């Protein structure tokens with residue numbers, strides 16, 4: 546009996562270990578295990594271990610491919626096959642680069658993927674044309690023998706961007722027209738009314754004191770409306786922008802902004818700032834308008850700064866405030882939800898070949 550005690554303890558311990566292992570397998574914490582067999586250690590992988598990942602890759606809308614060292618497809622999902630209009634079987638063994646318009650750029654992307662995750666936009670070839678697509682690549686094994694590529698069709702995204710760009714062109718044109726209309730027709734009419742009032746005032750001795758006072762009041766109201774109309778017209782399309790260029794138009798706008806919002810704003814433009822193409826000038830001006838409107842509406846800051854930096858062919862606009870900032874969780878989807886301000890700004894900048902960073 547006494548001799549059996551160590552054996553019982555050892556059995557109990559093995560039972561306990563077995564229970565722990567089974568429970569780990571059940572909870573999904575283990576996807577493979579090593580068993581000591583007479584011939585040595587043997588690794589058993591659980592058949593269902595990567596099932597959830599396979600289902601995900603098989604059913605997702607993005608195209609997915611796994612490439613070998615030579616960039617040839619060793620696996621591709623149904624979405625990629627549908628995207629290029631071929632069967633999955635026919636794609637196996639094909640170098641993915643032959644499906645890309647700019648093969649050299651794709652080759653570079655694959656080289657970079659050996660070092661770090663990377664992505665690039667390129668045209669994906671189809672039987673009867675091509676589609677814009679984003680390629681996200683990363684190495685899948687430590688010996689860099691396989692590379693995973695995710696391919697997102699950007700057609701809808703590009704179409705939406707084009708619509709936003711066209712809307713903005715229409716909006717710019719319409720604002721310019723409205724500004725001119727307000728200035729030329731309403732402004733001219735108000736000028737005539739002001740002249741008539743001045744004539745009536747010159748003969749106010751023929752009026753009763755009450756009526757004479759009303760004429761004076763009308764005079765100041767017409768002056769107020771004239772100023773208001775000028776401000777609205779200039780905000781819709783600053784005449785200084787076309788005539789005098791960006792630095793003066795920005796200073797004029799920022800002075801008005803400070804007066805209206807009571808937020809301190811500074812503007813810094815390098816000396817001898819040359820004129821830019823009209824599209825660029827209006828894009829920068831509208832970006833400043835939107836950024837300052839956002840500072841006023843969302844930041845709670847009492848000051849902000851606007852800075853233009855020119856480095857050769859590159860132009861940088863920096864707008865900063867010292868307010869609340871955009872919360873991290875909001876920042877992630879600020880471009881896909883909510884207002885059109887930042888999205889419109891990004892499209893304008895993109896059309897000019899630039900980028901927007903928040």
Ligand SMILES: Nc1ncnc2c1ncn2[C@@H]1O[C@H](COP(=O)(O)OP(=O)(O)OP(=O)(O)O)[C@@H](O)[C@H]1O
Nearest residue numbers: 839840843844869870871879883884885886887888
């Ligand atoms: N300077 C800022 N400080 C803090 N939050 C900001 C700032 N600028 C933008 N945001 C946040 O980013 C969001 C998106 O800004 P965006 O300009 O695109 O839209 P919006 O201002 O809400 O509406 P719209 O511009 O269409 O009138 C805002 O709703 C706000 O939460």
Ligand SMILES: [Mg+2]
Nearest residue numbers: 839884886887
């Ligand atoms: Mg806004």
